[in-house]
Amino acid sequence: MMAGLSREKTANIVLALLLLGVPLAAVAAGEPFYVTLATRIVILALAAIGLNIALGLGGLVSFGHAAFFGLGGYVAGILATHAFNGETVLFGLPSTTSMPVIWLVAVVLCGLVALPIGAISLRTSGVYFIMITLAFAQMIYYFAVSWPDYGGEDGLSLYVRNTFPGVNTAQPLPYFLVCLGVLAAAVCLFWLLRGSRFGAALEAARQNTTRLSAVGIAPFNIKLVAFVISAMVTGLAGALFADLNRFVSPSMASWQMSGELIVLIILGGKGRLFGPIAGAIVYVLFEFALGGITERWQFFLGLMLLGVVLFARGGLLGLVAGRARHD
Amino acid sequence: MSAALLIEQLLNGLQLGVMLFLIAAGLTLIFGVMGLINLAHGSLYMIGAFACAAVAAATGSFWIGLAASLAAAAAAGALMEVVIVRRLYERDHLDQVLATFALILILSEGTRWIFGSFPLYLDIPPLLQGAVPLPGGGQYQLYRLAIIGVGIVVAIGLYLLISRTRLGMRIRAGETDREMIAALGVDIRTLYTVVFALGAALAGLAGAMVGALQSVQVGMGEPALILAFVVIVIGGIGSIKGALVGAVLVGIVDTMGRFLLPKLLALALPASQANMVGAALASMLIYIVMAMILAFKPRGLFAGHG
Numbered sequence: 001m002m003a004g005l006s007r008e009k010t011a012n013i014v015l016a017l018l019l020l021g022v023p024l025a026a027v028a029a030g031e032p033f034y035v036t037l038a039t040r041i042v043i044l045a046l047a048a049i050g051l052n053i054a055l056g057l058g059g060l061v062s063f064g065h066a067a068f069f070g071l072g073g074y075v076a077g078i079l080a081t082h083a084f085n086g087e088t089v090l091f092g093l094p095s096t097t098s099m100p101v102i103w104l105v106a107v108v109l110c111g112l113v114a115l116p117i118g119a120i121s122l123r124t125s126g127v128y129f130i131m132i133t134l135a136f137a138q139m140i141y142y143f144a145v146s147w148p149d150y151g152g153e154d155g156l157s158l159y160v161r162n163t164f165p166g167v168n169t170a171q172p173l174p175y176f177l178v179c180l181g182v183l184a185a186a187v188c189l190f191w192l193l194r195g196s197r198f199g200a201a202l203e204a205a206r207q208n209t210t211r212l213s214a215v216g217i218a219p220f221n222i223k224l225v226a227f228v229i230s231a232m233v234t235g236l237a238g239a240l241f242a243d244l245n246r247f248v249s250p251s252m253a254s255w256q257m258s259g260e261l262i263v264l265i266i267l268g269g270k271g272r273l274f275g276p277i278a279g280a281i282v283y284v285l286f287e288f289a290l291g292g293i294t295e296r297w298q299f300f301l302g303l304m305l306l307g308v309v310l311f312a313r314g315g316l317l318g319l320v321a322g323r324a325r326h327d
Numbered sequence: 328m329s330a331a332l333l334i335e336q337l338l339n340g341l342q343l344g345v346m347l348f349l350i351a352a353g354l355t356l357i358f359g360v361m362g363l364i365n366l367a368h369g370s371l372y373m374i375g376a377f378a379c380a381a382v383a384a385a386t387g388s389f390w391i392g393l394a395a396s397l398a399a400a401a402a403a404g405a406l407m408e409v410v411i412v413r414r415l416y417e418r419d420h421l422d423q424v425l426a427t428f429a430l431i432l433i434l435s436e437g438t439r440w441i442f443g444s445f446p447l448y449l450d451i452p453p454l455l456q457g458a459v460p461l462p463g464g465g466q467y468q469l470y471r472l473a474i475i476g477v478g479i480v481v482a483i484g485l486y487l488l489i490s491r492t493r494l495g496m497r498i499r500a501g502e503t504d505r506e507m508i509a510a511l512g513v514d515i516r517t518l519y520t521v522v523f524a525l526g527a528a529l530a531g532l533a534g535a536m537v538g539a540l541q542s543v544q545v546g547m548g549e550p551a552l553i554l555a556f557v558v559i560v561i562g563g564i565g566s567i568k569g570a571l572v573g574a575v576l577v578g579i580v581d582t583m584g585r586f587l588l589p590k591l592l593a594l595a596l597p598a599s600q601a602n603m604v605g606a607a608l609a610s611m612l613i614y615i616v617m618a619m620i621l622a623f624k625p626r627g628l629f630a631g632h633g
Binding site: 055061063120123124126127128130131132134135136138139142143145146147148255259262263266270296298299301302303305306309310313 | 358422429430431560564611615
């Protein structure tokens with residue numbers, strides 16, 4: 001039946017159908033809770049797709065992407081809180097509850113923050129890069145913790161979910177579909193990037209920077225652009241996540257969150273188009289299923305993760321579809 | 328602001344620096360010799376603190392607890408190396424980060440399983456209670472001075488171990504060329520386990536000593552780990568000298584920043600705002616210092632073999 005398709009493509013189609021079909025079935029069955037769970041999967045997958053641009057395509061192991069996730073979340077939280085109180089934001093700029101505007105601000109802000117962070121971090125490589133990105137994320141985390149105006153350590157609640165033109169976002173299913181649409185756009189972006197001249201240069205930068213410089217392309221610029229795009233996508237996911245929970249706190253920018261994002265990618269399969277989606281599905285379902293049985297679910301998550309790293313090196317999609325072409 | 332207060336804060340910074348050195352020395356040694364980035368190093372620090380608190384509570388003696396913390400952390404480190412970490416040396420940094428991240432989850436939840444969610448408390452031993460007078464008036468906790476002393480002794484001991492002993496010679500050889508010393512007939516697997524256990528014991532010692540200053544709880548390891556990362560990145564990964572300089576720098580910058588920044592800002596801003604902005608800036612200060620150092624010296628102050 002699927003003779004013309006590779007096993008990875010078949011797996012991708014199955015994942016996409018599941019992601020759309022299960023929430024629709026849940027609504028039909030009168031179980032809206034599962035829609036919220038699916039929305040969580042979609043948003044985490046989006047954040048991980050962002051990181052996958054840097055990590056999977058560019059080989060840049062950023063251990064600080066939670067900073068952008070948190071920044072995006074705070075953009076949604078801060079703009080909406082001021083709008084609710086009828087105030088303006090910093091320097092008299094207008095506040096808003098319109099999602100498209102919030103997304104735009106989140107994406108631009110994350111890009112602006114990622115630019116200097118990337119420019120400094122990319123002067124280093126290897127283990128230094130891992131640690132310096134972690135340190136920058138900690139800087140933003142502690143800033144959020146120690147800034148009392150927006151809740152400090154306690155975080156910030158959104159009174160109502162922000163609005164999207166023509167959609168009733170307060171309902172679980174419409175909001176899920178909005179998020180799914182964004183995820184689909186991000187998957188397309190990842191696919192386009194990977195196939196483009198830029199993607200080829202990034203791949204070359206990952207494999208051999210010396211050769212790339214020798215053909216006249218500066219690896220630094222390529223990597224920096226990848227890092228900035230990557231941060232923007234993760235920041236957008238952060239804004240969606242804040243709206244999903246109607247809550248944002250420094251924990252969104254914590255180092256554990258950065259670790260989780262890497263985990264999602266590796267669970268699913270590094271550098272693969274649907275890797276983060278497979279990873280997010282498994283992670284959230286694992287958390288949900290095991291979290292219901294034991295509060296020690298992280299213990300078993302750790303064991304599973306250790307097993308994947310030691311024995312299933314291509315991630316879950318690697319098990320299904322064989323070795324990735326990016327390896 | 329009196330001179331005594333300033334000296335007290337400087338000593339606090341030095342004490343924090345010494346603690347960070349104990350953690351960072353193991354971390355940097357493990358990276359230098361085995362090329363491994365070990366996120367679970369903070370868990371070994373936590374294990375040391377828990378072992379000390381539990382044994383001290385059971386026996387009534389801080390000193391037996393301290394010995395237990397060294398033994399427990401070294402044993403946990405050796406076990407970790409033999410069972411899991413050994414398989415990671417040939418992997419890339421990403422796999423190492425993930426596997427040791429998984430170890431953090433396992434060790435944190437495992438500790439919570441055994442000891443429960445409530446923090447344990449550890450008293451300062453009677454011998455080290457009390458305070459010593461400072462020049463210029465004021466007093467300073469004897470226990471904190473003792474920690475600084477232990478740190479200095481460990482730094483000298485490590486220096487002698489690495490520069491003067493046969494084990495140290497092998498460690499240096501391992502940092503320079505792993506394949507070569509294995510080819511020369513040194514049992515490299517045992518050497519790796521010994522280095523890992525040594526690093527773990529130092530982290531456990533730090534955990535036990537800090538345990539008497541703050542509560543002993545799950546999750547205490549990670550903030551310390553991240554600070555230790557900052558230390559070794561500043562110092563140059565793989566360099567023990569770098570770890571020492573970086574640790575003292577981070578300890579003093581962090582403590583003095585929290586102490587002085589709000590006061591400095593109060594000269595320009597209203598008091599409430601100065602406190603808020605000062606606290607926010609101070610919590611970011613060491614990361615700013617690190618970014619500045621790396622912007623000029625991407626491989627740290629004393630570049631190692633990383």
